[in-house]
Amino acid sequence: MGAIDCYPNSKLKLQSMFLHRKSTNLISKAKEVALVAHPHPHIMPSPTIRSSAANLTRTMAAINKDGIGVDPHELDAIFEQKRSLRSKVRKALKNMDPILRSQEDNAIQNIVVESSWFKASKSLCAYVSSPALLEVGTSRIISEVLSSSAKERKKLYVPRVEDRNSNMKMLMISSVKDLIEKSMNILEPASVDSDGNQREDxxxxxxxxxxxxxxxxxxxxxxxxxxxxxxxxxxxxxxYQELTKKKRWKQPLLVALSYSVQIIEDGAIPITPFDIPMDALVSPAGFIPISGAALRRCE
Incomplete structure (x- = not known):
């Protein structure tokens, strides 16, 4: 497999990193996720809403499957660290040179659409990027899926926010015309198609x-x-991971898209029991496998 598919790190090192990540991650112990959120998953809430969300999250995060409490004071520190880190990353994104941003957008999307794991997928969920939020672009990825012949076309599901309680659906679309503008010009699928039929969830x-x-x-x-x-x-x-376990399906590969300025030092991102880890990253440098499933895609 070519360099476009695998980041040039040794697999042994990555496997060790993944095992360490699994051993320290509290996600497997989480019993429930409860967040008081805001109108859209990409938009920061007001300080008042954020404070209420943090209080409820601290309470729920203190309970896990093993009945072991998580120190609320530790969670306070984690939430504060997250707020500080978000501020720094947003500043770095705003200061990113537009030409460099465009170059990285193209490089990242090229890596995705040319990769074996993308080509082999038959069904995927993908976010619709928002320029206002300075997200890595996905327009070419979405176009690549929707422009394929009907016989070869992958199923594509994109997010639709349902409420202020962190509930989101992934609905199937067959054309960019299925998307409508919501807050901050973010595109989301209408709940029904042009014939008035409910979209597949x-x-x-x-x-x-x-x-x-x-x-x-x-x-x-x-x-x-x-x-x-x-x-x-x-x-x-x-x-969705719980659904796949119930159905005895193979877990999907979770791949995050990241500009170079968004990748930070290992261990610098504080985690809580409800943070879901990624299997791999795609940066301008290439595909960075993390989990065992992602490592196997490089074999």
Whole structure:
């Protein structure tokens, strides 16, 4: 497999990193995720809402499957560290040279659409990028899927925010015309198609999804992801992973797209029991496998 598919790190080192990440991650102990959120998973809430969300999250995060309490004071420190890190990353993104941003957008999307794991996928969930939020672009990825012949076309599900309680659906689209503008000009699928029929919800689909293309504010090479504080993706991914276990389906590959300025030092992203780790990253430098599933894609 070519360099476009695998980041030039040794597999042994990555496997060790993944095992360490699994041993220290509290996600497997989380019993429930409860977040008081905001109108959209990409938009920061007001200080008042954020404070209420943090208080409720601290309470719920203190309970896990083993009945072991998580120190609320430790969670206070984690939330404060996350707020500080989000501020720094947003500043770095705003200061990013537009030409460099465009070059990295093209490089990242080229890596995705040319990769063996993308080509092999039959069904995927992907975010619709928003320029206003300075997210890595996904327009070419979405176009690549939707422009394929009907016989070869992958199923594509994109996010639709349902409420202020971190609930989000992934609905199937067959054309960019299926998307409508919401707040901050963010495109989301209408709940029904042009014929008035309900769109297929990935949670009710008869077949599993192979791949998730996930956004975020910051990432590290051990799989940690820093979102925008809404909890939408963490909750949705948790629910979908539980569904795949119940159905005995293969877990989808979780791949995050990241500008170079969004990848930070390992261990710098504080994690909580409800943070879902990524299997791999795609940066301008290439595909960075993290989990065992992602490592196997490089073999």
């Amino acid at each position: 990935v949670m009710q689909a008869s077949d599993p999804v192979d791949l998730f293309i996930v956004p975020g504010l910051a990432f590290d090479k051990s799989g940690s992801r820093l979102g925008r504080s809404g909890g939408y993706y963490d909750l949705f991914l948790k629910n």
